[in-house]
Amino acid sequence: MKKFLFLSPMLALAAATPRRLGVTGTYDLAWLRVNFDRKLRDLDTGQLLTVVQTELAAHNERAAAMVAAFAVRVDKRETVDASGTNLTGTMTEVDEYGRARTQTAGVAGDVAFPLRRYQFAAGYTADFFRKGTAQDFVEVLDNAQAAHRKELVKQIRDRLFSPVNYNFQDFLTDGKTVNVRALFNADGTVAPTSPNLVNFDGTHTHYLGFTALNSTNLSALIATVREHGDDTNVEVHLAQAQEAAVKALAGFAPVMDVQIQVASTSTVAVGALNTANPANRKIGRYDGADVFVKPWVFDNYGLAIDTNSQALGIRHPDDLEDEGLRPIGQIVTFPLQSDYWGAEFGIGTRNRRGAAVAQFNSGTAGVYTDPTGRSW
Amino acid sequence: MEQVYYIIGDRKVTGNGKDLGPVEETAETQTPAEVTPQEPAPDLQAQLTELIAERDQLKTRVEVLESQQSSNAQQLQVPEGAQLLPADARDRLISIDGISERIADEALAALGVQSVASLESQPEVAQASESSTPAETGETTQTQKTGDLPGNVVGAGKLKAIGVTTWEGLRDTSDQALADAGLDADQVARLRTLSS
Numbered sequence: 001m002k003k004f005l006f007l008s009p010m011l012a013l014a015a016a017t018p019r020r021l022g023v024t025g026t027y028d029l030a031w032l033r034v035n036f037d038r039k040l041r042d043l044d045t046g047q048l049l050t051v052v053q054t055e056l057a058a059h060n061e062r063a064a065a066m067v068a069a070f071a072v073r074v075d076k077r078e079t080v081d082a083s084g085t086n087l088t089g090t091m092t093e094v095d096e097y098g099r100a101r102t103q104t105a106g107v108a109g110d111v112a113f114p115l116r117r118y119q120f121a122a123g124y125t126a127d128f129f130r131k132g133t134a135q136d137f138v139e140v141l142d143n144a145q146a147a148h149r150k151e152l153v154k155q156i157r158d159r160l161f162s163p164v165n166y167n168f169q170d171f172l173t174d175g176k177t178v179n180v181r182a183l184f185n186a187d188g189t190v191a192p193t194s195p196n197l198v199n200f201d202g203t204h205t206h207y208l209g210f211t212a213l214n215s216t217n218l219s220a221l222i223a224t225v226r227e228h229g230d231d232t233n234v235e236v237h238l239a240q241a242q243e244a245a246v247k248a249l250a251g252f253a254p255v256m257d258v259q260i261q262v263a264s265t266s267t268v269a270v271g272a273l274n275t276a277n278p279a280n281r282k283i284g285r286y287d288g289a290d291v292f293v294k295p296w297v298f299d300n301y302g303l304a305i306d307t308n309s310q311a312l313g314i315r316h317p318d319d320l321e322d323e324g325l326r327p328i329g330q331i332v333t334f335p336l337q338s339d340y341w342g343a344e345f346g347i348g349t350r351n352r353r354g355a356a357v358a359q360f361n362s363g364t365a366g367v368y369t370d371p372t373g374r375s376w
Numbered sequence: 377m378e379q380v381y382y383i384i385g386d387r388k389v390t391g392n393g394k395d396l397g398p399v400e401e402t403a404e405t406q407t408p409a410e411v412t413p414q415e416p417a418p419d420l421q422a423q424l425t426e427l428i429a430e431r432d433q434l435k436t437r438v439e440v441l442e443s444q445q446s447s448n449a450q451q452l453q454v455p456e457g458a459q460l461l462p463a464d465a466r467d468r469l470i471s472i473d474g475i476s477e478r479i480a481d482e483a484l485a486a487l488g489v490q491s492v493a494s495l496e497s498q499p500e501v502a503q504a505s506e507s508s509t510p511a512e513t514g515e516t517t518q519t520q521k522t523g524d525l526p527g528n529v530v531g532a533g534k535l536k537a538i539g540v541t542t543w544e545g546l547r548d549t550s551d552q553a554l555a556d557a558g559l560d561a562d563q564v565a566r567l568r569t570l571s572s
Binding site: 166186188368 | 380381384385
């Protein structure tokens with residue numbers, strides 16, 4: 001007779017065994033779905049282990065690809081701001097005996113990355129393992145993966161939209177406290193001189209408070225990112241609630257449904273409108289930037305990011321095996337069993353000029369209200 | 377330079393996380409439809425014009441009263457015999473054949489004379505008529521205003537709001553009703569003066 005806890009050794013083994021990242025195998029969730037009506041007790045434990053490992057590896061690859069648009073992997077807890085240094089040097093005109101004073105460049109600001117631990121737990125009864133099917137197990141694994149994706153999105157979103165720096169004690173390593181920075185937020189750090197030789201001061205901010213969404217304000221949001229470089233590729237992300245307003249702006253070129261014939265006099269953006277998911281798609285182009293609606297953007301807020309130089313960095317544990325979503329433990333107390341899935345990562349700003357956010361319904365022009373509710 | 381701050385919850389916070397204190401209460405913004413129209417500022421020029429008109433009206437009334445007083449005084453100076461029967465009129469009537477005392481009394485009564493004594497009191501009767509109202513004496517130069525209220529009358533907007541659009545309606549409206557409409561005591565008094 002099989003133990004009803006047959007998954008227990010499997011998960012323990014999975015937790016202890018170094019995983020092969022990027023492996024694609026024969027057995028995956030699709031295989032389980034095909035065999036959805038097979039009882040868990042009838043499945044081979046080894047096959048299930050392979051399925052779980054393969055599926056988690058694939059999930060972590062997908063998650064990394066998802067994050068890559070906003071954050072690049074960082075290997076250091078602290079580093080210098082990728083925005084660069086403030087080049088304030090000036091030439092001095094001299095006479096025959098003259099000798100100019102020596103000058104140094106400004107110092108780039110520091111940035112730091114936290115490392116946080118997250119868990120997801122699933123509970124079962126003995127009957128679940130005795131009567132459950134492959135489909136039931138798939139749902140548990142799907143749920144864990146969805147929780148991981150949601151937490152990644154939330155951490156990225158909150159770091160972008162929260163305007164304050166905060167101290168983080170690195171409790172998973174040596175306990176040192178580091179200061180995790182937001183985008184440029186008037187904290188006294190001087191942004192580097194722009195390619196157009198524009199100098200900034202310590203009050204420069206990438207958190208903009210507007211009282212309305214109009215052409216001027218949206219262009220100002222884009223310019224806040226673009227003014228720092230000469231090779232930026234700016235994307236604007238808005239909430240779906242702002243789609244109608246932005247489409248009504250003068251100069252906005254919408255992406256059209258390919259099955260609709262557009263009048264020759266209409267100005268439209270090249271591309272095909274995604275009609276399958278209206279809450280997460282590119283909707284057009286404005287002021288040289290692609291405009292998207294995204295489900296995770298706060299209503300009445302907008303984000304401009306430079307996709308050529310990601311604003312954020314994602315920090316993973318030093319040990320490669322600990323990276324991404326993985327099974328981390330189990331508690332078995334008949335007739336209950338709990339399985340724990342864990343992930344450790346942290347999001348910080350690595351390029352403080354790489355993005356800008358705006359509030360379009362501020363009560364006071366120039367004042368940005370934090371929509372995240374985070375106290376960090 | 378003004379400190380750059382952000383709003384987190386109900387606090388003002390700098391980019392470094394320094395708390396600058398609570399967000400001050402600000403007047404809640406209203407849409408145009410929600411805004412209650414304010415009482416327009418008093419039009420002092422209109423009020424001055426109104427007061428000048430009121431002064432001229434009073435001067436005219438004074439002139440009318442003076443004219444009336446002069447007319448009454450002239451009536452008092454009319455010789456008694458010109459309009460009054462002689463003191464022995466009854467006796468004279470009785471002395472005429474065919475006129476009895478009853479007929480003489482009835483004839484005198486028809487002339488408004490109750491008795492011989494009343495004949496002697498005719499001047500007092502004439503004096504009393506001096507205090508009668510212009511209407512009773514046939515004077516018509518001073519009458520109450522009628523018709524629509526002018527647009528610049530005191531508190532015109534408030535009067536219109538309670539349906540008072542004519543002088544007659546104003547006179548029929550109680551002071552309390554005018555006060556309830558938002559007019560102060562001075563304005564009510566001025567309206568009463570104007571409408572009387």
